[in-house]
Amino acid sequence: xxxxxxxxxxxxxxxxxxVAASAVITTCCAGLFWRYGFGVFVGLxxxxxxxxxxxxxxxxxxxxxxxxxxxxxxxxxxILWTCAFALDFGLFVVALIAASxxx
Amino acid sequence: xxxxxxxDSVRLQYNGRKVLSDVYLKCETGKVTGxxxxxxxxxxxxxxxxxxxxxxxxxxxxxxxxxxKPYEDPRLIRYLPQFNFIPKFLRLRxxxxxxxxxxxxxxxxxxxxxxxxNERIGNLSGGENRFVELFVLITSTAxxxxxxxxxxxxxxxxxxAMKALIIAEKVNKGFLVTDHMFQHVTEVADDLYLLVDGxxxxxxxxxDLGNTRLYVKRFEQ
Numbered sequence: 001x002x003x004x005x006x007x008x009x010x011x012x013x014x015x016x017x018x019v020a021a022s023a024v025i026t027t028c029c030a031g032l033f034w035r036y037g038f039g040v041f042v043g044l045x046x047x048x049x050x051x052x053x054x055x056x057x058x059x060x061x062x063x064x065x066x067x068x069x070x071x072x073x074x075x076x077x078x079i080l081w082t083c084a085f086a087l088d089f090g091l092f093v094v095a096l097i098a099a100s101x102x103x
Numbered sequence: 104x105x106x107x108x109x110x111d112s113v114r115l116q117y118n119g120r121k122v123l124s125d126v127y128l129k130c131e132t133g134k135v136t137g138x139x140x141x142x143x144x145x146x147x148x149x150x151x152x153x154x155x156x157x158x159x160x161x162x163x164x165x166x167x168x169x170x171x172k173p174y175e176d177p178r179l180i181r182y183l184p185q186f187n188f189i190p191k192f193l194r195l196r197x198x199x200x201x202x203x204x205x206x207x208x209x210x211x212x213x214x215x216x217x218x219x220x221n222e223r224i225g226n227l228s229g230g231e232n233r234f235v236e237l238f239v240l241i242t243s244t245a246x247x248x249x250x251x252x253x254x255x256x257x258x259x260x261x262x263x264a265m266k267a268l269i270i271a272e273k274v275n276k277g278f279l280v281t282d283h284m285f286q287h288v289t290e291v292a293d294d295l296y297l298l299v300d301g302x303x304x305x306x307x308x309x310x311d312l313g314n315t316r317l318y319v320k321r322f323e324q
Contacts, residue, residue: 006201013201017190068188071156072240073201074177 010075011083017063018055018084025051026092034099041096048092052085106132106166106246108180108277113152115145115159122148123159124301129294130277132246135269137292138281139306144298146281147185150249153279154182165246181245185252187232191225195235198224202239209238213264229256237265241272250280254287266291 029044070080113126122145130136140146152159155172163170165179173180189198195216199206210217213234224232233256240248250269254262269278269291282288289295295306304311 010201013190013193013197016192063190065184065186065188066190068156068182068184069190069201071154071174072177072181072243074175076172076175 006073007075007079010070010073011080011087014070014075014080015084015087017066018059019088021055022051022088026088026095029092030095030099033096034103037100037103044096048089052088056081106277107164108153108247108279109162109164109167110149110153111162111164113149113159113161113163115148115152115157115161121301123152126298126301126303128153128279128296128303130247130279132275132277133273134293135273135278135280135291137288137295138279138298138303139285139288139295139312140281140298142283145301146298147251149298149303150182150251150279150281151184154180154249156182177243178245180247180249181240181243182249183236183240183251183253185255187229187236189224189232189236191223193224194221195224196220198235198239202243204239204242213238230258230261233257234261234265238268241265241268241278245276247277247279250278250282252282253280254282254284262287 025048029048032040033044067077067080108130110126110128113123114121115123126149128136128138128149138146138149148157148159151157152161153163153173155163155170155174163173165173170176170179174182196206198204199209199220206220210220216231216235224235227235233253237250237253237257240250253265253269257265266287269280272278278291280288280291296303297306297312306312
């Protein structure tokens with residue numbers, strides 16, 4: 001159980017390395033969704049996917065050294081990115097749902 | 104109980120250039136193993152290959168059990184890369200918590216860090232940062248620790264403190280240490296290997312150093 005909490009904490013720590021940039025994109029997407037509705041959903045979806053691709057490229061390059069912090073605690077790059085992307089995409093979906101409720 | 108780490112038949116190449124071609128290396132808990140070699144011989148690559156963060160053809164065995172990516176089991180191995188690796192935004196206490204290291208012991212032993220648990224890693228000097236990285240890895244619960252350039256950026260006092268810590272902690276684990284300051288490596292090492300032309304060989308006397316012109320003070324006497 002402790003290991004599970006530790007791993008979840010490490011994913012959150014890793015997510016912090018790009019959460020600000022990602023939050024800006026998500027907020028913009030939610031704003032556009034609130035303004036234009038389902039008509040723009042496909043475009044926003046691909047915008048989010050593309051932005052995550054760009055974030056992956058830059059974080060993977062500039063924060064390369066920090067991977068060893070997580071490797072030393074048993075976390076591979078694959079696990080870190082899969083969990084962080086899942087979390088980020090979950091927040092993106094929640095933001096869009098919230099935006100549609102406020103319309 | 105004694106544990107062994109053996110790296111065998113390690114082969115690694117970058118862009119067609121062979122870096123490691125025939126490596127055998129054995130570490131044991133209770134011992135410090137030193138790895139010597141000139142710049143560019145592949146010492147860091149060898150450590151990364153053993154750790155599992157670099158893909159290489161290899162056989163890495165812990166107690167005769169082959170592991171492809173040893174780092175995925177943090178009870179087995181930890182690796183100190185030659186660059187700073189702790190995210191700068193983390194606070195000291197958080198790092199100690201993640202690595203299960205004893206903050207109060209650290210504060211007591213090194214009073215200049217006393218009361219600084221909430222300080223961010225990014226606010227530490229280069230030497231302090233390295234010192235913290237070394238401490239959490241050396242005192243971690245893993246069976247083996249690979250230390251790549253551990254004494255770089257440390258002051259002479261910090262270097263002596265870390266050498267003493269390595270010697271004290273080897274009761275609990277095995278170390279593989281490399282540093283361009285060979286003097287420090289040879290002072291703490293029980294066994295020595297020389298990496299040259301992609302191959303390792305045991306060093307037991309000055310002749311084993313061949314024409315590499317490495318100066319190893321332990322053979323002076």
